[in-house]
Amino acid sequence: MAHGPRVIVAGAGALGLNVALALADAGCAVTVCDPAKAPQASSVAAGMLAPVFETVLDGGDDADLDLLLSARNLWPALAARAGVEVDRSGTAAVGSAAWLAPVRAGLTRLGFRGADLPSSLLMGLAPGVSADVEALFLREDWRLDPRQALKVLRQAAEAVGVAFKAQAVRERGDADWLVIATGAAQGLADVAPELHKLTPIKGQILRYADRRGGRVSLRGEGAYAVPGADGLAIGATMEPGRDDAEPDAASLAPLVAAAARLFPELAGATFGVSAGVRAASPDGRPLVGASVTPGVILAVGARRNGWLLSPLVARIVTAQVTGADPGPYATRFDPARFAA
Numbered sequence: 001m002a003h004g005p006r007v008i009v010a011g012a013g014a015l016g017l018n019v020a021l022a023l024a025d026a027g028c029a030v031t032v033c034d035p036a037k038a039p040q041a042s043s044v045a046a047g048m049l050a051p052v053f054e055t056v057l058d059g060g061d062d063a064d065l066d067l068l069l070s071a072r073n074l075w076p077a078l079a080a081r082a083g084v085e086v087d088r089s090g091t092a093a094v095g096s097a098a099w100l101a102p103v104r105a106g107l108t109r110l111g112f113r114g115a116d117l118p119s120s121l122l123m124g125l126a127p128g129v130s131a132d133v134e135a136l137f138l139r140e141d142w143r144l145d146p147r148q149a150l151k152v153l154r155q156a157a158e159a160v161g162v163a164f165k166a167q168a169v170r171e172r173g174d175a176d177w178l179v180i181a182t183g184a185a186q187g188l189a190d191v192a193p194e195l196h197k198l199t200p201i202k203g204q205i206l207r208y209a210d211r212r213g214g215r216v217s218l219r220g221e222g223a224y225a226v227p228g229a230d231g232l233a234i235g236a237t238m239e240p241g242r243d244d245a246e247p248d249a250a251s252l253a254p255l256v257a258a259a260a261r262l263f264p265e266l267a268g269a270t271f272g273v274s275a276g277v278r279a280a281s282p283d284g285r286p287l288v289g290a291s292v293t294p295g296v297i298l299a300v301g302a303r304r305n306g307w308l309l310s311p312l313v314a315r316i317v318t319a320q321v322t323g324a325d326p327g328p329y330a331t332r333f334d335p336a337r338f339a340a
């Protein structure tokens with residue numbers, strides 16, 4: 001039985017589970033509460049751990065590359081600790097020479113050099129990919145299977161005494177700390193007003209159950225492709241301001257077209273759709289650290305990189321609870337940066 005601080009973690013997604021496991025490993029008595037059967041954004045995600053291509057292709061701030069790489073570098077130890085399967089085969093950017101030129105320039109600006117893949121090699125790594133594309137391969141971006149990761153993180157947490165309750169949290173109660181890891185939900189905004197800073201961004205992702213897609217993830221024009229045990233995932237829409245997780249065929253046409261450009265055999269193929277809601281702060285970085293409300297810590301707002309960032313978020317939250325050094329990135333995540 002743990003004798004450290006009593007902590008309630010609201011939310012059992014990527015952030016909540018990682019926080020709970022790290023806190024329990026540090027000796028805290030942790031209870032995770034979540035009323036949902038499956039955490040919405042974390043379970044539909046593609047699972048890319050992609051510090052480099054997210055920076056180059058998603059307009060990320062180059063100055064944050066160091067923290068994204070640091071977060072990624074925490075994954076091998078976490079994989080060993082909890083049994084998360086991390087695939088480090090790498091990622092190829094694929095497209096026309098004109099589309100790849102700024103990607104190549106972006107990599108160079110960040111200090112990376114992608115390897116040009118001859119088409120025979122690309123076909124071996126990603127069978128069925130369009131014969132019209134060129135490819136730039138990078139080992140730095142990895143991936144995991146979100147559903148496998150959620151399962152084993154929960155098992156690892158339970159094995160070190162974390163209790164799970166299928167209920168919503170409304171207040172800290174008599175716990176020493178409440179960690180809010182509720183994704184895009186606003187239900188606890190009266191407890192932590194910082195949650196009002198979050199904007200929802202709906203994301204829809206296609207899954208072609210009978211296609212595997214090969215061994216590496218692909219980043220293409222208007223879509224990425226991630227192979228997985230339950231099929232080839234093609235993602236994802238970015239729909240700011242929408243907080244519903246309902247699949248919506250009307251907004252999928254550009255993604256379906258991009259999928260067929262990447263893999264011509266996908267034209268007309270049957271796919272499933274899942275949707276989740278990402279939470280984004282005004283500067284795109286998460287809100288991690290003390291709320292203005294005493295005893296409350298935020299772990300929200302990880303936007304497109306929640307899986308990637310979750311071990312780093314867990315480390316910062318654990319330091320806050322135990323009084324340890326939160327490391328060099330805590331100030332960039334501090335919720336107080338938006339205080340008027």
Ligand SMILES: Cc1cc2nc3c(=O)[nH]c(=O)nc-3n(C[C@H](O)[C@H](O)[C@H](O)COP(=O)(O)OP(=O)(O)OC[C@H]3O[C@@H](n4cnc5c(N)ncnc54)[C@H](O)[C@@H]3O)c2cc1C
Nearest residue numbers: 011013014015039042046047048169183203305306307308
């Ligand atoms: C289509 C799509 C693709 C993505 N691809 C990637 C990717 O490739 N790589 C990557 O790193 N990230 C990706 N992301 C982003 C990533 O999924 C999110 O950043 C991450 O999952 C957020 O995790 P979370 O734990 O903060 O939130 P969630 O997974 O949303 O979990 C929050 C949980 O809190 C619970 N909750 C809400 N209110 C309460 C309450 N009052 N009490 C208790 N529980 C509550 C909810 O039920 C929910 O289960 C993707 C997202 C989407 C939508």
